[in-house]
Amino acid sequence: MGVVALPVPTARRVGQGSLVDAAGLAADLRKRIRGGVRFDDGTRALYATDASNYRQVPIGVVVPRTLDDVVACVETCREYGAPVLSRGGGTSLAGECCNVAVVMDFSKHVNEVESIDEEARTAIVQPGLVLDELNRVTRPHGRLVFGPKPATHSHCTIGGMIGNNSCGSTAQWSGTTAANIERLEILTYDGTRMWVGPTSDDEYARILRGGGRRADIYRRLRELRDRYADEIRRRFPDIPRRISGYNLVELLDEKGFNVARALVGTEATCVTVLRAEVRLLPAPAARALLLLGFPDIASAADKVPELNKHDPFVLEGMDAKLIRYEKMEGMHPEALKHFVGRGAWLMAEFGGDSLDEALERAREVADKLGHDDAHVITDGKQRDQIWGVRESGLGATARTPGGGPDTWPGWEDSAVAPDRLGDYLRDFSDLLNEFGYGAASLYGHFGQGCLHTSIPFDLVTAEGVRDFRRFVERAAHLCVSYDGSLSGEHGDGQARGELLDIMYGDEIVRAFEEFKAIFDPDNRMNPGKVVHANPLDGQLRLGANYAPAEPATYFGYAADDGSFSRAALRCAGVGECRRHHPDNAVMCPSYQVTGDEExxxxxxxxxxxxxxRGETITDGWRSEAVADALDLCLACKGCKRDCPMEVDMATYKAEFLSHHYAGRLRPRDHYTLGWLPLAAAVASYVPGMADAVTHAPVLGRLAKRLAGVDPLRDFPRFARARFVPWFTGRRPGGTGERGTVLLWPDTFTNRFDPGIAAAAVGVLEAAGFRVVVPNAPVCCGLTWISTGQLGIAKRVLGRTLEVLAPYLRDGVPVVGLEPSCTAVLRSDARDLLGYSADLERLTKQTRTLAELLVERAPDFAPTLAGGDGSGDARPKAIVQTHCHQHAVLGFDTETELMKRIGLDAEVLDSGCCGLAGNFGVTPNHREVSLACAEQALLPAVRSADPDTLVLADGFSCRTQIDDARTGRHAVHLAEVVNAALRGVAPGAYPERDVALRPGVRHARC
Incomplete structure (x- = not known):
């Protein structure tokens, strides 16, 4: 970090380029603000891209703690001549959230709802506030919400929405963000701080009398408005989604000279927004969805004007390509059952004061349309699943499955009048085909004429980049021929800034430049975006010179053509991992706790x-910046399921650790916890001695410290008898009429919780299976994988596969009880070992207990006492889904089995338990580990009725619940099903270290 050279712009635009003393700037910022000042290369690399095609490494990043920090940051940057960029969720698709500037990330701290006025239906909020968090606070006040709802609503910020003039599907009902802004508190680069909004003549006169910089701004804005008013009225298209350019229409007399709304959509190029007074609307109490099928997407668009006459709450369209891509990627399987046999669909949603009223409205519209393929979705859960299909559009199409091309933004949100959308789509589709971009899926906010698409541009060859530019220029002319807007939602940024003259002409573009100069005469606010824009094919994240390192790896990365660099490119920047609450997801537990982008x-x-890439981070696998970021990755694999791009950070972390520590000393816990299967095998022969060492007051703490284990953690006690010796010494049971199954003896169940395995044996035999265990020691290698000791893991897995091969070739299912180990057999083993016939068999034949019983024993249904309705109430349970069940194995069969045995189960929306194998056992992870559990799991356990069962199949989950002193002990589903067999209360179990005695079938139950 030293002197940073800013890009040298043309003299016509902003004069000569300049140098910034980054080291001095960082030092002064640290003196003046309370928040984070991060000018290290790792942080700069983190913020070098948004969700667009562009990459610009910032000077540094500031994470302000207060609004005073923001003011001080801008003041300090002004002293050094450093550009500034306000950033929200960082999901921008046009490049407006990356720049060679000091990036201010508001999302961590500057995110409060300061006040709510229920009577006026307004709220004052800070710019880093996430949309869903705002609505979570305001909804109890008469169902009031901030109306616009982009697909990124779980993690986009209000400041970002103001920057882009965001819309989303509900803008059909609420209008754009600009239409829902009452006032803004703004800060100019020169330090002027003021509230702006609609300005009456009297208010304008009062401002002029006050003099100073504020009066100068208002006077110059009025003069600009008067000079360009006729041209503004002539050149600005009157369509619902005119997002491109600055919102100069709002300066007109008929709009009330609204300075706040004129600044909405300026993409941080004019001012920094400190606060916003937002308008709130009462959301419909209930909604019903009307789904209409069509032969093609243009025909669907032709129906939009007729549907709009019925005032739908939202009206969305999507083509069959999107459905096909999501089906191939295994996304939303239940919802996709509604999308068959057609080329396109419209989704029209209608609101009402009750569900009956909403459904009646939807049915009435369906009848009036007389459409031959119309379905009203009456179930709320199905409706939400269907919306998931639409909201996953960007992620689902970014990398087309089945070996198809990668797709990119660049022309992803044009808009025309809704009654011209059908014809525009026909011409646009012809243009795509002309350039060979026919793989692009088409979808969007059709009720307002907005089209979304990701296009298979070739952005890594010189010819491909030239075609990219030619296509976008042609598309711009096509859109303008329909009196449309280059952007209907995502803004201009760098992707469309230089094209604004095509849409507006030179005179209005000059007005845009003058408007910016009124607020930012030195062009220090997010320069190179919207006006004086960098070339649309400049600063590309990839580009013709893109040549990343292609290192040899342990994992195969078959889905990424065997390339680790392609796996690292998988992230499309959608930001689903930045959710603040689990909300039916696991990803990303550490972010939910820290709020840090890294x-x-x-x-x-x-x-x-x-x-x-090797430019900003230059030390490759040895990088401490990458190691630090990965350190708080829990390897939960939530991203493998929840990320629309199926990023598998747990695998990438294991890969990185294997190279990072190659040839040098590892952390102590890598040896103790990584080699846990071997250590446990030795200790289980003398369990009493092992427990005495690990649980003695002084010796235990010392032993944990030496092992790199958190001394405040209670180490699980070894069972007095192991499962495998008990099993091999007992008399075989079960008729075997349903065949033979191999019960996988994972380390955790075998040596710490053998009663679970004994219970599973009882269940399987009662269901008619013959149970066997491997005839030699086996291990999945999980602990070596999670600590990045992949060479050992490969050898362990290879030997295990040799032991299992005879069983697999006989078609014997492998039944796993511990989700993390089962997930290795189902997924990781193939990625690590590569293809073999036996490995394919293992992947396909590995089942969970619930999967086996539901699939192969459909008539097996032991009922818990009271579960048949004979008692006062069905037995109740709260259920913690293990992360690997969520991400890899699935949980539907567990839910079905619980229902079958009469258990009234509430599956918690709790995300990761936070222990996550070895993660939560190390001292430096304790705080984050417990904070993850406190998100939802531990409060739910503490508040559960004493008669309610706590059920968790994962050893980590059960350990976290025990170790957090909740006073509750969680049980495994195998134990509950076994209790149903035996007719006992499902929570009535002795201690988990009870000895297994030969001849006792269900020792723990």
Whole structure:
């Protein structure tokens, strides 16, 4: 970090380029603000890209703690001549959230709801506030919400929405963000701080009398408005989604000279927004969805004007390509059952004061349309699943499955009048085919004429980049021929800034430049975006010179053509990993706790991308910046399921650790916890002695410290008898009428919780299976994988596969009880060992207990006492889904089995338990580990009724619940099913270290 050279712009635009003393600037910022000042290369790499095609490494990053920090940051940057960029969720698709500037990330701290006025239906909020968090606070006040709802609503910020003039599907009902802004508190680069909004003549006169910089701004804005008013009225298209350019229409007399709304959509190029007074609307109490099928997407668009006459709450369209891509990627399987046999669909949603009223409205519209393929979705859960299909559009199409091309933004959100959308789509489709871009899926906010698409541009060859530019220029002319807007939602940024003259002409573009200069005469606010824009094919994240390192790896990365660099490029920047609550997802637990970009899946993926690029991060696998970011990755694999791009950060972390520590000393816990199967095998022969060492007051703490284990953690006690010796010494049971199954003896169940395996044996035999265990020691290698000791893991897995091969070739299912180990057999083993016939058999034949019983014993249904309705109430349970069940194995069969045995189960929306194998056992992870559990799991356990069962199949989950002193002990589903067999209360179990005695079938139950 030293002197940073800013790009040298043309003299016509902003004069000569300049140098910034980054070291001095960072030092002064640290003196003046309370928040984070991060000018290290790792942080700069994190913020070098958004979700667009562009990459610009910032000077540094500031994470302000207060609004005073923001003011001080801008003041300090002004002293050094450093550009500034306000950033929200960082999901921008046009490049407006990356720049050679000091990036201010508001999302961690500057995110409060300061006040709510229920009567006026307004709220005052800070710019880093996430949309869903705002609505979570305001909804109890008469169902009031901030109306616009982009697909990124779980993690986009209000400041970002103001920057882009965001819309989303509900803008059909609410209008754009600009339409829902009452006032803004702004800060100019020169330090002027003021509230702006609609300005009456009297208010304008009062401002002029006050003099100073504020009066100068208002006077010059009025003069600009008067000079360009006629041209503004003539050149600005009157369509619902005119997002491109600055919102100069709002300065007109008929719009109330609204300075706040004129600044909405300026993409941080004019001012910094400190606060916003937002308008709130009462959301419909209930909604119903009407689904209409069509032969093609243009025919669907032709129906939009007729549907709009019925005032739908939202009206969305999507083509069959999107459905096909999501089906191939295994996304939303239940919802996709509604999308068959057609080329396109419209989704029209209608609101009402009750569900009956909403459904009646939807049915009435369906009848009036007389459409031959119309379905009203009456079930709320199905409706939400269907919306998931639409909201996953960007992620689902970014990398077309089945070996198809990668697709990119660049022309992803044009808009025309809704009644011209059908014809525009026909011409646009012809243009795509002309350039060979026919793989692009088409979808969007059709009720307002907005089209979304990701296009298979070739952005890594010189010819491909030239075609990219030619296509976008042609598309711009096509859109303008329909009196449309280059952007209907995502803004101009760098992707469309230089094209604004095509849409507006030179005179209005000059007005845009003058408008910016009124607020930012030195062009220090997010320069090179919207006006004085960098070339649309400049500063590309890839580009013709893109040549990342291609290192040899342990994992195969078959889905990424065997390339680790392609895996690191998988992240599309959508930001789903930046959710603040689990909300039916696991990803990303550490980000939910810290709120730091480096702890999101996206942040870690960006660092790996930069590591392989080798420019900002130059030390490759030895990078401490990458190691630090990955340190708080829990390897939960939530991203493998929840990320629309299926980024598998747990695998990438294991890969990185294997190279990072190659040939040098590892952390102590890598040896103790990584080699846990071997250590446990030795200790289980003398369990009493092992427990005495690990649990003695002084000796235990010393032993844990030497082992690199958190001394405040209670080490699990070894069972007095192991499962495998007990099993091999007992008399075989079961009729075997349903065949033979191999019960996988994982280390955790075998040596710590053998009663679970004994219970599973009882269940399987009662269901008619013959149970066997491997005839030699086996291990999945999980602990070596999670600590990055992949060479050992490969050898362990290879030997295990040799032991299992005879069983696999006989078609014997392998039944796993511990989800993390089962997931290795189902997934990781193939990625690590590569293809073999036996490995394919293992992948396909590995089942969970619930999967086996539901699939192969459909009539097996032991019922818990009271579960048949004979008692006062069905037995109740709260259920913690293990992360690897969520991400790899699935949980539907567990839910079905619980229902079958009469258990009234509430599956917690709790995300990761936070222990995550060895993660939560190390001292430096304790705080994050417990904070993850406190998100939802531990409060739910503490508040559960004493008669409610706590069920968790994962050893880590059960250990976390025990160790957090909740006073509750969680049980495994095998034990509950076994209790149903035996007719006992499902929570009535002796201690888990009870000895297994030969001849006792269900020792623990």
């Amino acid at each position: 702890h999101s899946t996206r942040g870690r993926a960006r660092l790996l991308f930069e590591m392989l």
